[in-house]
Amino acid sequence: MDTSDLFASCRKGDVGRVRYLLEQRDVEVNVRDKWDSTPLYYACLCGHEELVRYLLANGARCEANTFDGERCLYGALSDPIRRALRDYKQVTASCRRRDYYDDFLQRLLEQGIHSDVVFVVHGKPFRAHRCVLGARSTYFANMLDTKWKGKSVVVLRHPLINPVAFGALLQYLYTGRLDIGVEHVSDCERLAKQCQLWDLLEDLEAKCEKVSEFVASKPGTCVKVLTIEPPPADPRLREDMALLAGCALPPELRGDLGELPFPCPDGFSSCPDICFRVADSSFLCHKAFFCGRSDYFRALLDDHFRESEEPAASGEPPVVTLHGISPEIFTHVLYYVYSDHTELPPELVYDVLSVADMYLLPGLKRLCGRSLAQLLEEDNVVGIWRIAKLFRLARLEDQCTEYMAKVIEKLVEREDFVEAVREEAAAVAARQETDSIPLVDDIRFHVASTVQTYSAIEEAQQRLRALEDLLVSIGLDC
Numbered sequence: 126m127d128t129s130d131l132f133a134s135c136r137k138g139d140v141g142r143v144r145y146l147l148e149q150r151d152v153e154v155n156v157r158d159k160w161d162s163t164p165l166y167y168a169c170l171c172g173h174e175e176l177v178r179y180l181l182a183n184g185a186r187c188e189a190n191t192f193d194g195e196r197c198l199y200g201a202l203s204d205p206i207r208r209a210l211r212d213y214k215q216v217t218a219s220c221r222r223r224d225y226y227d228d229f230l231q232r233l234l235e236q237g238i239h240s241d242v243v244f245v246v247h248g249k250p251f252r253a254h255r256c257v258l259g260a261r262s263t264y265f266a267n268m269l270d271t272k273w274k275g276k277s278v279v280v281l282r283h284p285l286i287n288p289v290a291f292g293a294l295l296q297y298l299y300t301g302r303l304d305i306g307v308e309h310v311s312d313c314e315r316l317a318k319q320c321q322l323w324d325l326l327e328d329l330e331a332k333c334e335k336v337s338e339f340v341a342s343k344p345g346t347c348v349k350v351l352t353i354e355p356p357p358a359d360p361r362l363r364e365d366m367a368l369l370a371g372c373a374l375p376p377e378l379r380g381d382l383g384e385l386p387f388p389c390p391d392g393f394s395s396c397p398d399i400c401f402r403v404a405d406s407s408f409l410c411h412k413a414f415f416c417g418r419s420d421y422f423r424a425l426l427d428d429h430f431r432e433s434e435e436p437a438a439s440g441e442p443p444v445v446t447l448h449g450i451s452p453e454i455f456t457h458v459l460y461y462v463y464s465d466h467t468e469l470p471p472e473l474v475y476d477v478l479s480v481a482d483m484y485l486l487p488g489l490k491r492l493c494g495r496s497l498a499q500l501l502e503e504d505n506v507v508g509i510w511r512i513a514k515l516f517r518l519a520r521l522e523d524q525c526t527e528y529m530a531k532v533i534e535k536l537v538e539r540e541d542f543v544e545a546v547r548e549e550a551a552a553v554a555a556r557q558e559t560d561s562i563p564l565v566d567d568i569r570f571h572v573a574s575t576v577q578t579y580s581a582i583e584e585a586q587q588r589l590r591a592l593e594d595l596l597v598s599i600g601l602d603c
Contacts, residue, residue: 127152135164135180138173147183151491151520154184157356165197169210172202177209187213190349191304192336199343226363226465226488227300229417233257234299239413241396242269245280249288251295255396256411260368261298264320270394287312297325301362303353307336310351324361328353367464369395369414374459375406378452399426400444406452408459409442418462421485454480461489469496475512482516494521501528507541510564526564530571533588537595550601562601568592 127150134142143164146152155163165185168176181187187194187210194210201207232238237252244251259266273279281291290305290312297303303325305313310329317326329351336348355362371379372395397409415422425445447455457477460467465488469477474496481489497509498521510525512518529536536542549564569589576585 128156128158131156131164132158132162132167135167135173135176136171138168138171138176140173140176140179143176143179149519149523154180155186163193166193166200169197169201169206172206174203174205174209177206181209181213188304188350188352189213190347191352192332192339192348193352195343195346195348196339199346227302230300230362231296233413233417234295238417239398239411241277241398242273243278244291245278246286246288246291247282249292251292253295254411254413256369256413257299257366259395260365261362262320262322264322265298285312285315287316290316294320294322294325297322297353301355301359303329303351305351307349307351325353363464363466367460367466369411370460370463373397373408373410373463374456375408375452378406378456398442400442401455402444402446403450403452403455406455407444408455410459414462418488419485421483449483450480458484458486458489461486461492467492469493471496471500474500478512478516490516490518491520494518497521498524501525503532503535503539506532506536507539507545510545523567526567527571530568530575530588533568533572534591537591543595543599546595546601547599565592565596 127146131143131146131152134146147154155165157163163185165177165180165187168180187197189211198207198210201210233254239254240252241255242253242258244253255269259269287309289309293303293305293309293313294316303313310333314326314329317323317329332351332353336351340346340348395409395411397411399410399412399415401408401410412426416426417423450458454473454476457467457469457473458480461481467477467489469492474493478490478493478497481487481493494513494516497512501509501524506525506528510522510529513522513525529542546562546564550562553562569592572585572588572592576582
């Protein structure tokens with residue numbers, strides 16, 4: 126629902142609504158509809174310059190000489206929008222408010238932190254991680270366990286292996302995305318065949334056909350870079366990375382996790398370099414993932430808390446003991462760290478949320494927030510709203526106030542809601558009698574946003590009267 130609202134708001138040029146959906150509802154800015162169009166494309170097509178600049182500043186992708194970039198440029202309604210697109214500079218991950226999984230994987234590839242193998246292709250080095258390559262490709266898993274086993278440097282001299290295409294192939298294995306110049310597409314297809322990446326080969330052929338049709342039908346366009354992007358709901362990348370979480374599980378926890386359906390493949394060696402001891406269970410993990418996804422674990426493993434490590438047995442990874450967490454809860458942290466997802470049973474959400482806050486995993490906190498949003502009822506909405514404020518979950522807080530607006534006539538009779546309004550009023554510094562109360566303002570906003578018909582106006586007025594009567598009864602006229 127939020128996604129369709131975003132597309133509609135971009136066609137209208139409603140900057141305020143788009144800002145609300147991106148910043149409060151956490152909608153992905155580069156989402157695509159069934160016509161393979163993005164919010165930025167519709168904003169360009171409909172001539173909304175202010176909205177185009179806002180989307181570009183908040184991470185909308187529009188690289189020059191790509192299919193999407195040329196499509197936006199060709200469809201732009203005005204010259205100022207075309208100039209804005211040409212001046213576009215991609216927002217870096219460090220400037221983004223949210224810790225996107227894709228950004229983490231891209232940094233893992235580019236920076237090569239904790240890499241354990243280097244490929245040298247005609248003199249050009251590429252740092253990589255055995256665990257990622259093995260999880261994503263059966264071909265690489267077999268080669269790393271046979272011909273390349275034990276090698277920290279692998280030299281590839283075959284004349285048909287192009288360094289540019291090999292770099293693009295690594296980008297695909299790490300991120301599911303691929304950017305390649307059109308002149309190197311055939312080299313990339315050859316490598317994809319060699320590495321038995323049939324999905325990539327199919328995607329390359331389909332994209333080449335789409336670009337050819339677009340260029341033929343739009344005179345003056347010039348696509349020099351071919352981009353492969355997985356659909357937003359494509360599970361392949363996350364499922365492959367979840368194999369690493371399955372391999373990290375201690376034997377006593379495998380087979381009893383029906384909600385985590387990613388078995389560790391027989392004979393697959395994930396090459397762990399750190400062991401987390403949780404109670405009596407040992408999880409064999411990878412520093413690259415834990416340090417890359419959490420500042421807490423980066424400090425624990427890389428910085429001044431190295432003394433937390435226990436001496437390791439010969440050939441075994443060092444051991445770090447984690448306190449204040451159970452193996453069951455850590456298993457959910459583990460799957461989130463590797464795959465950006467974990468199935469959360471309702472009875473564990475609060476415990477996982479507390480641990481996610483302690484381990485500095487904002488994405489896992491948001492995942493907990495989404496789970497809590499599914500549990501909203503009249504009896505618990507105030508309690509969940511308090512949790513949302515405590516853990517700074519803006520989207521969940523907004524969903525709570527939206528739900529409150531729907532049931533406000535019943536809520537005004539509940540003592541926990543009345544107390545929440547009083548606390549919000551008291552929290553406003555130097556509040557005057559007629560100053561607004563944030564919780565009340567948010568409820569009013571959601572009541573008003575539902576008004577689309579005459580009958581809805583009467584219903585909204587009735588809800589607002591119930592709220593106003595409560596405020597008068599407790600002496601808060603605002």
